Amino acid sequence: MIIGVPKEIKNNENRVGLTPAGVAEFRKHGHDVYVQATAGEGSGFQDAEYELAGATILPTIAAVYEKAEMIVKVKEPIKEEYNLIKEGQLLFTYFHFASGEELTHAMIERKAVCLAYETVELPSRALPLLIPMSEVAGRMAPQEGAKYLEKPLKGRGILLGGVPGVKPAHVLVLGGGIVGTQAAKVAAGLGAQVTIMDISLNRLRELDDFMPKNVVTQYSNEYNIREAIKTADLVVGAVLIPGAKAPHLITREMLKTMRPGTVLVDVAVDQGGCIETCVPTTHENPTFIIDDIVHYCVANMPGAVPYTSTLALTNATLPYAVKLANLGWQEACRRDASLRLGLNVVHGEVVYPGVAEAWNLPLVSVDTVLEGATA
Numbered sequence: 001m002i003i004g005v006p007k008e009i010k011n012n013e014n015r016v017g018l019t020p021a022g023v024a025e026f027r028k029h030g031h032d033v034y035v036q037a038t039a040g041e042g043s044g045f046q047d048a049e050y051e052l053a054g055a056t057i058l059p060t061i062a063a064v065y066e067k068a069e070m071i072v073k074v075k076e077p078i079k080e081e082y083n084l085i086k087e088g089q090l091l092f093t094y095f096h097f098a099s100g101e102e103l104t105h106a107m108i109e110r111k112a113v114c115l116a117y118e119t120v121e122l123p124s125r126a127l128p129l130l131i132p133m134s135e136v137a138g139r140m141a142p143q144e145g146a147k148y149l150e151k152p153l154k155g156r157g158i159l160l161g162g163v164p165g166v167k168p169a170h171v172l173v174l175g176g177g178i179v180g181t182q183a184a185k186v187a188a189g190l191g192a193q194v195t196i197m198d199i200s201l202n203r204l205r206e207l208d209d210f211m212p213k214n215v216v217t218q219y220s221n222e223y224n225i226r227e228a229i230k231t232a233d234l235v236v237g238a239v240l241i242p243g244a245k246a247p248h249l250i251t252r253e254m255l256k257t258m259r260p261g262t263v264l265v266d267v268a269v270d271q272g273g274c275i276e277t278c279v280p281t282t283h284e285n286p287t288f289i290i291d292d293i294v295h296y297c298v299a300n301m302p303g304a305v306p307y308t309s310t311l312a313l314t315n316a317t318l319p320y321a322v323k324l325a326n327l328g329w330q331e332a333c334r335r336d337a338s339l340r341l342g343l344n345v346v347h348g349e350v351v352y353p354g355v356a357e358a359w360n361l362p363l364v365s366v367d368t369v370l371e372g373a374t375a
Helices: 020-028 047-053 061-067 101-110 131-148 178-189 201-210 222-229 252-257 267-271 306-327 329-335 353-359 366-372
Strands: 002-005 032-036 056-058 070-072 090-093 113-116 170-174 193-198 215-219 234-237 263-266 287-290 293-296 343-346
Touching (some): 002 061, 032 047, 032 061, 056 061, 090 306, 101 343, 113 329, 131 234, 170 178, 170 222, 178 193, 178 234, 193 201, 193 222, 201 215, 215 222, 234 267, 329 366, 343 366
Parallel strands (some): 070 090, 170 193, 170 234, 263 293
Antiparallel strands (some): 287 293
């Protein structure tokens, strides 16, 4: 198979879909890899390293899309890329269709095969290609929150961990999954008093068993959230419904009950956000203020630490990408139920329930699409 690795062109996105080590792995299996010039520089990988691993460097993004049968990326294609995508071309990347109506319709129109990292799901319900970036974003959330709590950045002027004789900040984490767990651990490690909320009592029991003493668990419901945000200095939104829009746990009217300078970090913004007032921002302009509350809603948080993020992501995605290349996407998805769940849009048809529901589109069975696909 011919693999293409374009340079990411989303604002301040420095990650890359494949490392030189990944190129070498594809070449070992007999596949050709074309990498756009300077695609890896933001993550610390030079063109010469890709060439040494066996890749061919192409000068433009258009040349990569034209050549490739499978595109391996990090973030969803943006408007400038739509017309470069060929009918039947396999795109293996993060899509988050449930928060992008224009993107959804564009991929339907291009009749591409869109296999989304974020909905590949194991029988255990774990999301193996989302976990690495959830770990990075979760650990970054208190780090960014701590920064924006500083007064020059319009925060409350509170040191997250406090000092002897002064209470630490109160951090509220909404969601006890991968993001929430990592956020709570880092916030607690910095010395904050942390409350982590979830709707699963079993998960709260698990968290209670291994979290440090400055982390307390609480059942998540509207009443408890309303009470907790009154005293929270930093709120981390860490709610995930795979492939679907996140529910709004904090509404616009609830902001008025919070103290001025409180910081909201909505890690769920990729899936529409769990805070009603959050809209995607960039690393260039990461925050905005509504009702004196600082909102940090960067949609690609791990892009700020691209070296770590690229290595963590490709460690997870490469085995699946090689399987797709070796077998073809049709046969790979027939054999691997987890990979099959990654299919979101195929040949102009929506095949993932969360995407169809988000935009009121007709849903076609994945099995029907695979039965009609030729290897």
